[in-house]
Amino acid sequence: MKILYFAWLRERLDRGEEIVDPPASVRSVSDLIAWLRARDPAAELAMAKPEIIKAAIDARIVSHDTPIAGARVIAFFPPMTGG
Amino acid sequence: MGVRIQEAAFDPGAELNAFSELSEGAGAVVTFTGLVRSDPGDPVSALMLECYPELALNQIGAIVAEARVRFGLLDETVIHRYGTLQPGEPIVQVMTLAPHREAAFAGAEFLMDYLKTDAPFWKKEATAQGKRWVEHRDADDKAKDRWR
Numbered sequence: 001m002k003i004l005y006f007a008w009l010r011e012r013l014d015r016g017e018e019i020v021d022p023p024a025s026v027r028s029v030s031d032l033i034a035w036l037r038a039r040d041p042a043a044e045l046a047m048a049k050p051e052i053i054k055a056a057i058d059a060r061i062v063s064h065d066t067p068i069a070g071a072r073v074i075a076f077f078p079p080m081t082g083g
Numbered sequence: 084m085g086v087r088i089q090e091a092a093f094d095p096g097a098e099l100n101a102f103s104e105l106s107e108g109a110g111a112v113v114t115f116t117g118l119v120r121s122d123p124g125d126p127v128s129a130l131m132l133e134c135y136p137e138l139a140l141n142q143i144g145a146i147v148a149e150a151r152v153r154f155g156l157l158d159e160t161v162i163h164r165y166g167t168l169q170p171g172e173p174i175v176q177v178m179t180l181a182p183h184r185e186a187a188f189a190g191a192e193f194l195m196d197y198l199k200t201d202a203p204f205w206k207k208e209a210t211a212q213g214k215r216w217v218e219h220r221d222a223d224d225k226a227k228d229r230w231r
Contacts, residue, residue: 004135006133006135006203006205007133007205007207007216008205008216010133056135056138056203059135059137059138059140059141060138060141061138061142075138077135077203077205078205078216078219079200079219080199080200080201080202080203080205080219081199081205081206081216081218081219082139082163082175082198082200082202082203082204083117083163083175083195083198083202083204083223
């Protein structure tokens with residue numbers, strides 16, 4: 001699956017997207033965040049407060065307990081500042 | 084109904100005129116235009132606006148559809164820019180069309196309150212002190228929550 005990062009999350013990770021293949025034990029968005037943090041020191045720091053990070057699966061905003069099975073694109077981003 | 088996410092500048096007056104031309108039978112048009120703000124004490128030289136376009140279209144489309152039903156709007160348009168903007172440039176425009184002014188005003192305010200917190204854009208300001216991400220404001224959450 002493809003992961004997208006935006007705003008300061010993208011900057012701190014020094015990448016806007018990546019392709020990942022997490023194991024089957026990674027079931028939910030919050031499992032995915034924990035897995036991403038465990039594999040990369042930059043992600044460990046950038047996602048140190050998962051509660052402030054928002055997520056979208058296939059361009060729909062989801063809560064962190066949402067299953068990721070079948071997801072093509074998962075995006076992570078800070079609170080939005082539009083308008 | 085129209086939702087446009089674009090890098091290009093737009094002409095607020097021309098947009099309003101084009102929108103109003105479709106207003107047969109309506110009694111009120113409200114337009115809100117947001118401008119890139121610069122604090123005189125700490126001037127902003129540029130605003131970089133990052134966007135997730137697919138999610139923006141989904142989010143704004145859903146908000147617009149809700150506004151239409153909730154306020155009985157006849158038509159509505161949201162234009163939101165991304166990319167690098169200069170102070171004073173139009174960044175966002177919301178237009179609502181309704182039989183009467185109450186619905187047109189309320190619909191425009193509702194749309195703007197939701198855009199602030201639910202549209203996937205992220206602002207970064209360049210100032211003499213360097214570049215900084217604009218922080219999400221709790222006041223924006225409160226503004227949105229009053230519509231619940």
